[in-house]
Amino acid sequence: MDRSPVPDIVIGRLPIYLRALKRLLSEGIEVTSSRELGRWLGISSAQIRKDLSHFGEFGKQGTGYHIGKLCGELEQILNVNREWPVALVGVGDLGRALAHYGGFSHRGFRIAQLFDNDPAKIGQKINELEIMPVNKMGNSIEEARIRVAMIATPADAAQEVADALVKAGIRAILNYAPIALIVPGDIRVQYIDPVIHLQRMTYYLEK
Amino acid sequence: MDRSPVPDIVIGRLPIYLRALKRLLSEGIEVTSSRELGRWLGISSAQIRKDLSHFGEFGKQGTGYHIGKLCGELEQILNVNREWPVALVGVGDLGRALAHYGGFSHRGFRIAQLFDNDPAKIGQKINELEIMPVNKMGNSIEEARIRVAMIATPADAAQEVADALVKAGIRAILNYAPIALIVPGDIRVQYIDPVIHLQRMTYYLEK
DNA sequence: TAGATTGTTAATCGATTAACAATC
DNA sequence: TAGATTGTTAATCGATTAACAATC
Numbered sequence: 001m002d003r004s005p006v007p008d009i010v011i012g013r014l015p016i017y018l019r020a021l022k023r024l025l026s027e028g029i030e031v032t033s034s035r036e037l038g039r040w041l042g043i044s045s046a047q048i049r050k051d052l053s054h055f056g057e058f059g060k061q062g063t064g065y066h067i068g069k070l071c072g073e074l075e076q077i078l079n080v081n082r083e084w085p086v087a088l089v090g091v092g093d094l095g096r097a098l099a100h101y102g103g104f105s106h107r108g109f110r111i112a113q114l115f116d117n118d119p120a121k122i123g124q125k126i127n128e129l130e131i132m133p134v135n136k137m138g139n140s141i142e143e144a145r146i147r148v149a150m151i152a153t154p155a156d157a158a159q160e161v162a163d164a165l166v167k168a169g170i171r172a173i174l175n176y177a178p179i180a181l182i183v184p185g186d187i188r189v190q191y192i193d194p195v196i197h198l199q200r201m202t203y204y205l206e207k
Numbered sequence: 208m209d210r211s212p213v214p215d216i217v218i219g220r221l222p223i224y225l226r227a228l229k230r231l232l233s234e235g236i237e238v239t240s241s242r243e244l245g246r247w248l249g250i251s252s253a254q255i256r257k258d259l260s261h262f263g264e265f266g267k268q269g270t271g272y273h274i275g276k277l278c279g280e281l282e283q284i285l286n287v288n289r290e291w292p293v294a295l296v297g298v299g300d301l302g303r304a305l306a307h308y309g310g311f312s313h314r315g316f317r318i319a320q321l322f323d324n325d326p327a328k329i330g331q332k333i334n335e336l337e338i339m340p341v342n343k344m345g346n347s348i349e350e351a352r353i354r355v356a357m358i359a360t361p362a363d364a365a366q367e368v369a370d371a372l373v374k375a376g377i378r379a380i381l382n383y384a385p386i387a388l389i390v391p392g393d394i395r396v397q398y399i400d401p402v403i404h405l406q407r408m409t410y411y412l413e414k
Numbered sequence: 415t416a417g418a419t420t421g422t423t424a425a426t427c428g429a430t431t432a433a434c435a436a437t438c
Numbered sequence: 439t440a441g442a443t444t445g446t447t448a449a450t451c452g453a454t455t456a457a458c459a460a461t462c
Binding site: 008011012014015016018019020023040041042077078079080082084086092093094096097098100101103104107108109147148150155171172174178179180182188190192193194195196197198199200201202203204205207 | 215218219221222223225226227230247248249284285286287289291293299300301303304305307308310311314315316354355357362378379381385386387389395397399400401402403404405406407408409410411412414
């Protein structure tokens with residue numbers, strides 16, 4: 001185990017390990033090895049062991065890893081052994097789909113507040129959760145001490161929304177708008193844009 | 208310019224450059240420099256120049272890059288100077304949102320076929336496009352010679368769907384199901400799972 | 415011309431892998 | 439015990455950056 005700051009690229013793999021391990025657990029498998037896990041994920045066993053070694057010793061020579069235990073460790077490392085309330089801004093088709101998505105709750109997140117600036121949507125409810133106007137966003141997020149947000153607005157609005165979110169105390173933003181956000185250095189941002197992924201693949205396809 | 212195979216990590220940045228450049232274009236800006244582009248994206252200017260140098264010389268000393276020209280070059284490199292028909296499997300909330308999304312067409316993609324296995328959905332139309340049963344998927348994709356697909360099914364179904372897609376001739380899969388797919392080595396796969404991104408950020412947040 | 419910026423080289427930095435002693 | 443697999447070290451591999459001649 002080493003004490004230097006853990007590279008972000010390692011942090012980025014931990015959720016993938018966690019997801020795979022939980023799947024194995026749900027299939028009733030209780031023990032695995034770096035070799036087996038690596039084969040599932042297309043990652044070398046050495047890399048998995050090295051990644052984990054940044055945080056401690058979780059395995060047993062000759063046997064491998066107890067999956068339940070390792071899941072617990074990873075959840076603790078990633079800070080998802082708790083439930084993070086999330087603010088969702090933009091309740092169009094995509095925002096709606098996210099609000100309905102059942103996959104957050106078992107993995108550390110709960111959509112806690114919805115915002116949109118379309119008067120026709122404000123006041124509507126999704127799963128008991130009322131859509132609130134964007135101009136109330138700052139206060140509402142601050143009051144609830146929410147630190148994680150998702151942006152699902154059109155690209156035009158995204159930077160403005162991000163600015164307001166940061167001002168309201170948001171520290172981590174998952175941005176679905178197809179635009180690079182400019183935020184202070186201590187704010188984490190992740191991007192989801194399906195076209196980026198598609199274009200990355202078509203490079204390799206024959207015309 | 209160098210002739211060795213271009214690293215995938217470089218390919219992964221090209222769509223991001225393209226997206227930013229198109230945005231600048233839409234704002235009426237016609238010329239930019241690696242320095243300016245880098246500042247927008249939080250990437251070093253040297254990296255941008257190095258990345259582009261794998262494919263040719265697109266800039267002019269003292270001036271920078273003509274954005275319109277560079278966009279054209281990048282679209283050609285990425286093979287998106289054409290329209291790829293895409294098959295979408297799984298028309299739940301997320302699939303619906305994707306089917307409605309207007310952002311594909313200007314960036315090289317068009318959702319061309321929809322599949323689901325819910326009898327209640329089959330035959331329904333989204334934007335003139337009929338939802339077809341999954342058991343017709345193989346033939347339909349093969350006949351239309353579609354090579355790109357998106358999976359938006361529950362996790363349980365994703366591997367089975369992926370197997371069928373590969374059999375039908377699909378070469379690139381964008382997988383929204385929260386599960387690692389096992390596919391032959393020559394099939395490209397990209398993943399979108401919001402929770403993975405969220406967990407990658409909560410590591411850095413204070414409890 | 416003077417100023418700016420490219421494309422490229424070489425140096426630096428960081429990440430991955432191979433190998434193996436330790437040990438379950 | 440014999441076989442398996444860990445955690446870690448050192449070597450390798452690859453990506454990023456700094457620097458600068460070329461030149462618009």
